[in-house]
Amino acid sequence: MAAPGRDGELRRTFPAFAPRPAEDIRFAETWWGNAWVAALEEGALDPKRLARGRGYAQEGHVDAITVTPGLVLAYVRGSRPRPYRVQVRLRTLGDGDWERFLDAAADRPGHIAALLDKEMPHSLAECGVPLLPGPGDLDPHCSCPDRGHPCKHAAALCYQTARLLDADPFVLLLLRGRGERELLDALSRLSAARAARAAQEREPAPLPGVRAADVLASDRQLPPLPPPLPAPAHPEQPPVYPAAPGGPDPFALDQLATEAAARAHALLSTGRDPVAELTLWQDAVRLAAARPGSGLTAATRALYASLASAADRTPAELARAVAAWRQGGLEGLAVLEEPWDPPAGRFDRARPLLLAADLPAFRPWRNHLTHPRGHVQLRLGRDGLWYPYESEPGHDDWWPRGTPDLDPVGALTGLGASPEG
Template identity: 85%
Template structure:
């Protein structure tokens, strides 16, 4: 998962590429990009999965791509709502291989110039070091249940990676184990050493210099460049490894994703959408954002941590999460606050319920309770009715259903009128 603020010399994150051009014989635009595609296609076991993967890539199903030595990682949207985590591994070069590559690169001045121009010369790629992968060198892995080699999601990531290589061959070099800055520094040192040996053979040359007065003279600095435009959507965080005794990687992923969404909203609108929430409300919001409805072991641990931080117990948090999922912050207000509504909508609710062949609900403040004590309607301050259920006589109310402007509509899904 992508997090551009964590990028460094050995980690680069690329935003999701736009949908590609219509299907053509050559997916990539450069010879080295097409060499990558050839390695993928010649090592694949199923042409149909490749075709599906290419279609996924062309339609923009591949999210932001993170490249580190020996690994390409991204999330790919498949047929299910939750995207799949896909990675493709490639063996890195050892130190001896890099020495051969650097020696070959400084042999011709044009090699370094070509790399700076984001070009990969044939002569440099064929210097005896396996820069480009061959059939079977790409090792895909996907969280989907498909056991194909590769599955369509991994194929989509490989096709999109070819487009990254088109734009910058240093992505290929990073995959093989070295970052752009490290390589350029090494090439600069080797080139300087070769130039120094050549100069020594020619004899000393006059040293260039600048007069102190010219160096210290006042000068007007150019204006700073305009800030970069905000990305169209928040990026995905990286995949956090699980470690014995360490934090839950899924919880870290959830917090990082939430922070990225808040930062993107602040960058694009100038406002933090949840900056005014109390500690308790923010804990409820975070717990409600956890996918799924059941209390798994991981969910119980998360609820316990959030409840303890907010000074509440796990049962209170679970009930508050149900209210938040029912109606957001307004739903939580309805759960936690009873208030006296003005005459009007509240007074008209009881006749509407009677007209729907329901018994006379007992009023108390903003609440109407079924005479059997198992169903309750609560009026929110925005005019919506919220349904609650409880075991008869226990006064243990839990939010149920979907809020509605119509009190009878809010009871939809809690059973037929005969059951109520």
């Protein structure tokens, strides 16, 4: 699906979906998308109009869809030359409902992480707030003369809306009255306030030593200084930074503090800076890879754009490089970007091993071995590991996938490729 246009935080416009094969009858894969479809179908008065609406949706009759609080709007092409204007209304939530929702979301860190990954946890939808519509909650209106509830044009729009909700639950939250940025900012402030209260309630642990006043009041000779405290096992996470009007971005502050703590811990533990020898691009990839997600969520999109711009790259190039870094660190990035000519030996032995595993003859090029279908590739790293890659067949658009392995067949197995694939 193409990216939506944003006329403002409370208005999102999505391009029309392309027609789908007739046998592809599912309009939702997620449980919340299916709940939307169930609300439509269980509240409909005529199953035949629903069937016509499904056909219209599958054939691509629904034009661009605009979502605002309480309203889904689109033009749907029917049997006449002029398309019909279709609206589906849904009641927005009140302030009390939103307070309960935000409290429930901030109560568990997993809830916020799930929302950022475009997931809707069951427990969040069961917090006592009517996020999902029930039968009869969807209120369709169409400019066609059919008085059915819903007519086939409104049914088509509802089915396509289920696909939008499937891809991004923030569309449902916008329908209920609040935009993604507003909700994430509110969750950031609420989480920061809770973390601050929890920190105030904790008594600091006493440090070993002697009070300075006791030492100065004593006439005895001072003992030798105690040995330095050992380095902690790992750097701690920084506190949550609240968002403030005109203040720095809390996400950027968290990134800087986390990075400073990690480098300080490495210097304290090993005496060397782990990133001193990295290039600007390698360091940008490392920083982006340290954050969860793939630069597609609201929380990481700005970070990816900033890092990519600083390195004179695109966010898409950074996302691919992050996948390589997560696959194999600095060596994984080198495997992505630097083809090389391996000496005879491990590379030459790989093709017979693949054939012995009932795999077809992979095509060699430098340190690459590519499946003849063009959907799976192995790359030999200078560390002797085989790095698996995937692409859409024939597109030559390779992305790191799976775990590197000394055994080429093992690398494909970790990728999930079958010998028949």
